[in-house]
Amino acid sequence: MRRITRIATVGIASAALALSATACGGKSSSDSSSENGGKVAIAYDIGGRGDQSFNDAAYAGLVKAEKDLGVEGTEAEPTEGEGDPDKVQRLTELARAGNNPVIGVGFAYAPAIAEVAPKFPKTTFGLIDDTSKTAKNIANLVFNEEQGSYLAGVAAAKVTKTNTVGFIGGVETPLIKKFEAGYVQGVKDTKANVNVKVQYLTQPPDFGGFSKPDLGKAAAQGQLDAGADVIYAAAGLAGSGSIEATSKAGKWAIGVDSDQYNQKGLAAYKNAILTSVTKDVSGAVFNLIKSVEDGKPQSGEIRYGLEQNGVGLAASNPAYTKMTDVTAAVDKAKAAITAGTIKVKTAP
Known part of the structure; x- marks a missing residue:
């Protein structure tokens, strides 16, 4: 099962209610894990899922993790004109709900992850396209x-x-x-x-x-x-x-x-x-989720270049x-x- 959550900037208590409401008909957001694997979350960048590009690549990695690893995924969409406090609120609620890892799709999440990660030291945070914010529980997923x-x-x-x-x-x-x-x-x-x-x-x-x-x-x-x-x-x-x-x-x-x-x-x-x-944003997302599921969470800079087929040119x-x-x-x-x-x- 996957949940899509849109957390409005109306305060932490209301945000928690909004997150919980998205789980109606399935597991509540307070569950610590799904039946087959852990709970994971991705917070999309500007444009959200359906951009036919960056965010959709991250989504593909989540789908693969759900299929291959049995995890329960949550997707968090951005809001129009949001700022860092909105992202802090979103990541806080995702971590508080027991998701691990919590992945911020895009460099715009760097300040928010730097603020939230110390509050949840047992949660791994994935930060795509940025190396400016580092910590033991932050994996910087970057590309050439x-x-x-x-x-x-x-x-x-x-x-x-x-x-x-x-x-x-x-x-x-x-x-x-x-x-x-x-x-x-x-x-x-x-x-x-x-x-x-x-x-x-x-x-x-x-x-x-x-x-x-x-x-x-x-x-x-x-x-x-x-x-x-x-x-x-x-x-x-x-x-x-x-x-x-x-x-x-x-x-x-x-x-x-x-x-x-x-x-x-x-x-x-x-x-x-x-x-x-x-x-290979999808591969990076999947690899991070798998590392957490395996009990060996990635940390620090994880770089993908031509040599690792992390970037390339499609021939479709x-x-x-x-x-x-x-x-x-x-x-x-x-x-x-x-x-x-x-x-x-x-x-x-």
Whole structure:
């Protein structure tokens, strides 16, 4: 059984009632474990489940853990315009309900996890995409996004016919700039005269660039109008708007985080999704849950890169697999990165 909880910012007592109410018809949130395994929880990032990208990848890891390990999962959705106190409240209630681990999906959970983790020393907290907050009971699940993005840049440079490609970042943060840096480097190392147009949808503290498809669509249309024929968007849910615009223009889109060619919500545009830069967020979530179930909880930095297949480039689109010159160039670049002969930048 899985519960979805939306904890409003109405105080701890009311939040506890809301969490308990979601369990109606099943186990109460005060149960310490399910029949077959422990209780685990994931708290989603901006955009929530259904973003066809980052959050959905985390959800896939939860589903696998439920199936393979017999755990009982709880999902916690974000609220519009929430701040750190809201996240603190959410994580506190999830930990208090007996979930272990409690996983914050995204760097935005870093301050909240740093505040809540000391209060629940026997609970493991997973923090995805951030290493700034550390403790014995915090597992920092991080990825070499720049490496996968480099491969996307190689592919984009090989397929462009206009010598103009685009990059759209959801919010201009150090994390998303890793995607930009790797992509631009991959493009330029492959074909130096290709112009890379870069645009960010919002600037911190406005994180709406991760959740608004209309912004992604408008940004992609602007790049298409300027001659781009391949667009890579690292923008969460907003990236779906970019994919839609690119598809309707008959150009190539490059997905992110999940293999977006296979996402049901993007089925209408799948033929335009050349490839996707994947992050094994699902594997990281599953591995953390399993480590807790095994009594050997992960702690500290757990890094996933090309060498561990923690990042990569999807090959689901048959059109992509038939481009043997492109796939050969990507494979060559991957081998060079894992061998250390290509050093990928983490900042533009």
